[in-house]
Amino acid sequence: MDTQNLINLASGAAIAIGGWFAREIWDSVQALKNDVHALEVDLPKSYVMKEDLDKRMAHIEEMFQRIYDKLDGKVDK
Missing domain, CATH: 1.20.5 (Single alpha-helices involved in coiled-coils or other helix-helix interfaces)
Incomplete structure (x- = not known):
């Protein structure tokens, strides 16, 4: 070759x-x-987008705050 x-x-x-x-x-x-x-x-x-989670968590925090305020009102009476 x-x-x-x-x-x-x-x-x-x-x-x-x-x-x-x-x-x-x-x-x-x-x-x-x-x-x-x-x-x-x-x-x-x-998975959930961060913006959607932030909106839902803000709503939950608002609900907890209202419950906390109602409980404080009951305790003060």
Whole structure:
């Protein structure tokens, strides 16, 4: 086998390995994109946004304050 055939064989093998590696990375990135998209879709169903939680907690704190005020009114009588 002459030198040119060895160079062609080695470069062909290197390109094939590089192509396989690039394809594996591409498939992994696509799988991650799909996972992130699924998470974006399911996340609002599982967790509450901070603004919504703040509104609800303010409402609960207001209710507790009214109960506390009523109890103070009962104790003072």
